[in-house]
Amino acid sequence: MRENKYLQIYNEYSNQILSGQLVPGTKLPSESELAEAYSTSRETVRKALNLLFREGYIHKIKGRGSFVLDMTRMDFPVTGLISFKEMADTLGTASRTLVERTINETAGSTLARHLQIPPETLVWKVIRAREIEGDRIILDKDYFRADIVPFLSEEIAEGSLYEYLEQELGLKISYAKKLISVEPSTEEDHRLLDLKSYTHIVVVRNYVYLENTVLFQYTESRHRLDKFQFVDFARRVKR
Structure with missing residues (x-):
C-alpha cells in the first residue's frame, strides 16, 4: 500500500528522533524546505508537522520554527x-x-x-x-x-x-x-x-x-x- 506523503514525513522524522539521529534541540527544516525535499505541498508538510507536534516529538516556536523535544523519558x-x-x-x-x-x-x-x-x-x-x-x-x-x-x-x-x-x-x-x-x-x-x-x-x-x-x-x-x-x-x- 502506498503511504500518504504526510505520513511518510511523520514516520521518517519520528523514527529519526526516537533513534537519536536527531538530538533534542535540533531545528527541523522549514516548511518550504521540506515541501521541496519531499516534492509535495506546504499544506501536506504542515499536516505532518502538526502530527509530530501533537505526539510530542517537536515543539513549535512562532517565528523560529520547529525543534526536536527530548524523547528519552517516553519508555x-x-x-x-x-x-x-x-x-x-x-x-x-x-x-x-x-x-x-x-x-x-x-x-x-x-x-x-x-x-x-x-x-x-x-x-x-x-x-x-x-x-x-x-x-x-x-x-x-x-x-x-x-x-x-x-x-x-x-x-x-x-x-x-x-x-x-x-x-x-x-x-x-x-x-x-x-x-x-x-x-x-x-x-x-x-x-x-x-x-x-x-x-x-x-x-x-x-x-x-x-x-x-x-x-x-x-x-x-x-x-x-x-x-x-x-x-x-x-x-x-x-x-
Missing part, C-alpha cells in the same frame, strides 16, 4: 499505538517473542463483553511472552474478531501482528481506549514470565478500533513492575 507511551517490535527497535536491546498459543475458538461470555460481540462469535486468541535482554517481562494476550482477521498462525504471531494486519490484510487501525491498573499476578503470569518475587503486575487493557470505528481487538498486556514506566505527553491549552 512506554500511554497514548499512541505502538507494537512490541516497534518498541524493541526503539530501545535497541536484544528481544524475542515466545508464542504460547494461537487458536481460533468461540469468544465466550467474558471476551464477548470486551469485544461487544455475541459469545458464540469466533475469535483468534494469541498468547505471547516478550523477552528483553534474557528476561520474560511482558505477557501479551491478544484477541481478534475472526470475521475481520480471518487467519493467524504461530509464524505470524512470532513477528509483528500489526505489520501483518496493516500490510497484508490492509486493515486501517486508527485508535484505542486504554485502561491501566496494578493487579495481583496470576498462576499464568508466574508460569510464562520471569516475575521473581513480585506478587503484582501492571495490566494495560487495550480496546483497539479500525478507522471505520469498529472495535476489532482486545488486548491484555501484562508487565513486570520493575521494568517499565508508563508516560504521557501533555500540553497546556489556554482557555
